[in-house]
Amino acid sequence: MANIPTATVGRLVTYLRVLTSLAATGVERVSSDELGERAGSSAFQVRKDLATCGRFGTRGSGYTVATLERELRRVLGLTREWPVAIVGMGRLGQALADYPNFGAYDFVLRGAFDVDPDKVGMAAGRLTVQHLSELPQVVRDEGIGMAFLTVPGAAAQAAADTLVAAGVRGILNFAPSVIHVPDGVRVENVDFLAGLQRLSYALGGLPAASVDVEA
Amino acid sequence: MANIPTATVGRLVTYLRVLTSLAATGVERVSSDELGERAGSSAFQVRKDLATCGRFGTRGSGYTVATLERELRRVLGLTREWPVAIVGMGRLGQALADYPNFGAYDFVLRGAFDVDPDKVGMAAGRLTVQHLSELPQVVRDEGIGMAFLTVPGAAAQAAADTLVAAGVRGILNFAPSVIHVPDGVRVENVDFLAGLQRLSYALGGLPAASVDVEA
DNA sequence: ATATGTGAATTGATTCACAGCG
DNA sequence: CGCTGTGAATCAATTCACATAT
Numbered sequence: 424m425a426n427i428p429t430a431t432v433g434r435l436v437t438y439l440r441v442l443t444s445l446a447a448t449g450v451e452r453v454s455s456d457e458l459g460e461r462a463g464s465s466a467f468q469v470r471k472d473l474a475t476c477g478r479f480g481t482r483g484s485g486y487t488v489a490t491l492e493r494e495l496r497r498v499l500g501l502t503r504e505w506p507v508a509i510v511g512m513g514r515l516g517q518a519l520a521d522y523p524n525f526g527a528y529d530f531v532l533r534g535a536f537d538v539d540p541d542k543v544g545m546a547a548g549r550l551t552v553q554h555l556s557e558l559p560q561v562v563r564d565e566g567i568g569m570a571f572l573t574v575p576g577a578a579a580q581a582a583a584d585t586l587v588a589a590g591v592r593g594i595l596n597f598a599p600s601v602i603h604v605p606d607g608v609r610v611e612n613v614d615f616l617a618g619l620q621r622l623s624y625a626l627g628g629l630p631a632a633s634v635d636v637e638a
Numbered sequence: 639m640a641n642i643p644t645a646t647v648g649r650l651v652t653y654l655r656v657l658t659s660l661a662a663t664g665v666e667r668v669s670s671d672e673l674g675e676r677a678g679s680s681a682f683q684v685r686k687d688l689a690t691c692g693r694f695g696t697r698g699s700g701y702t703v704a705t706l707e708r709e710l711r712r713v714l715g716l717t718r719e720w721p722v723a724i725v726g727m728g729r730l731g732q733a734l735a736d737y738p739n740f741g742a743y744d745f746v747l748r749g750a751f752d753v754d755p756d757k758v759g760m761a762a763g764r765l766t767v768q769h770l771s772e773l774p775q776v777v778r779d780e781g782i783g784m785a786f787l788t789v790p791g792a793a794a795q796a797a798a799d800t801l802v803a804a805g806v807r808g809i810l811n812f813a814p815s816v817i818h819v820p821d822g823v824r825v826e827n828v829d830f831l832a833g834l835q836r837l838s839y840a841l842g843g844l845p846a847a848s849v850d851v852e853a
Numbered sequence: 854a855t856a857t858g859t860g861a862a863t864t865g866a867t868t869c870a871c872a873g874c875g
Numbered sequence: 876c877g878c879t880g881t882g883a884a885t886c887a888a889t890t891c892a893c894a895t896a897t
Contacts, residue, residue, distance in 0.1 A: 428866075430867095431866090432839050440815065440816070441816070454878065455878075456878085461816065463816050466878095467867075468867070468868085470881090471867080480878080480879050481878085482874045483878050484877075499835055500839055505842075514733055515733065518730065519830075528831055528834065569838075595834060597830075600659075601652060601655070601677055609837055613828060615786075615810060618810050618826040618828050619826075620651045620654070620716065621644075621826055622826055623720060623744075625824040627720075628647075628714055643887075645887090645889095646888090669856065669857090670857070682889075685859090686858085686888095688858090689857085693857085695857050697895065697896040697897055698857075698896070699856070699857090700856065701857090854897100855897090856895105857895085858893105858895080859892100859895100860892095860893095862890080863890070864887105864889070865886105866886080866887075866888085870881100870882095872881085873878105873880080874878095875876105
């Protein structure tokens with residue numbers, strides 16, 4: 424069952440959310456129609472997406488919520504616990520370390536790092552902040568595969584290089600800058616400023632100059 | 639100059655970032671090749687994207703950094719100041735209210751809201767938290783067009799409805815849930831948990847069941 | 854000589870219609 | 876009869892090659 428298009432993966436994550444919330448309210452079966460409605464996609468899209476990774480439904484009666492949830496978790500790799508590190512213990516890194524709800528999502532914090540000597544030794548959630556030089560050791564010992572990158576933009580590329588060298592293969596980049604990584608390493612950007620700027624276009628973007636500019 | 643595809647808008651934001659950083663280091667001209675390199679796109683893609691909204695370059699010598707930056711800001715609607723509200727003054731809302739750097743991005747906080755009486759009256763950056771019932775008034779008085787939605791997932795849809803009713807047309811949704819809005823209102827999701835789950839697929843997503851499941 | 858702007862070609866994603874199964 | 880699974884058709888995005896302007 425070949426690899427799944429990234430656009431589809433994004434929607435599978437949304438479907439999984441909807442399923443979890445349906446399960447919590449005791450719903451047992453769901454149709455592509457209703458799932459699409461709640462996830463903001465068409466029923467066509469839902470069926471196509473789900474068919475990309477298996478045959479999970481029953482014709483005539485839809486999908487079993489519990490089964491589909493289990494299968495999507497498996498497809499997305501959410502059957503194991505993922506140890507995660509945080510690099511950059513500024514305001515955002517600290518807020519993430521305090522985030523109470525990772526357990527519900529199969530992620531566990533196993534390391535918190537910074538280069539600032541004032542921050543090393545500080546508490547961060549249940550962890551103690553360590554110097555970034557400790558990272559490779561911790562990544563190896565804890566089997567860390569992914570990390571939050573929460574350093575200032577100017578430091579992001581260097582920190583990403585350190586993560587990659589230590590063997591981390593997935594980076595969730597919160598810095599408002601592009602980071603470059605070798606093949607085999609994956610970056611997901613979480614960038615609210617970019618989101619604001621896209622909103623700005625949608626709300627007020629001009630129809631642009633219709634002619635040449637330049638001097 | 640018709641409307642720009644959303645995929646392109648996302649990259650224009652990235653190009654603008656790169657240009658700003660080039661300008662800060664005194665670079666005056668840039669080629670599609672180098673811009674693409676720094677933004678993580680191909681030179682083809684850069685030229686096609688830029689050509690979608692005008693003719694900003696000079697054949698044989700590339701783009702003038704200052705000119706292209708100015709034009710992209712105009713295309714993206716970043717020539718005016720955007721007043722923004724925050725709804726939901728939990729940890730995340732407070733962290734955003736304290737964020738020092740909005741000025742550099744043309745956004746200004748003009749309102750902070752919550753329904754919790756304990757939070758109303760509290761300081762939030764330079765603002766004082768108001769009750770959500772004050773929102774429509776403030777939106778009108780301050781001309782607020784977009785808002786951060788930082789309430790718990792279970793409260794997100796209701797809060798979004800309040801925002802829409804008050805006339806807000808762009809919502810930056812930080813809650814890990816789908817929100818539904820009428821046509822003409824735009825939602826951008828900022829969802830690090832979804833990002834983690836997409837990373838999970840990329841790193842460990844199984845090749846999926848190759849056969850039927852269901853009971 | 855050099856690097857943009859753009860039609861043409863290709864690839865990929867979404868929409869649709871309907872066959873197939875329960 | 877209802878709703879899924881899927882090939883075909885449409886639509887959009889990306890890649891490419893090259894004519895064009897400086």
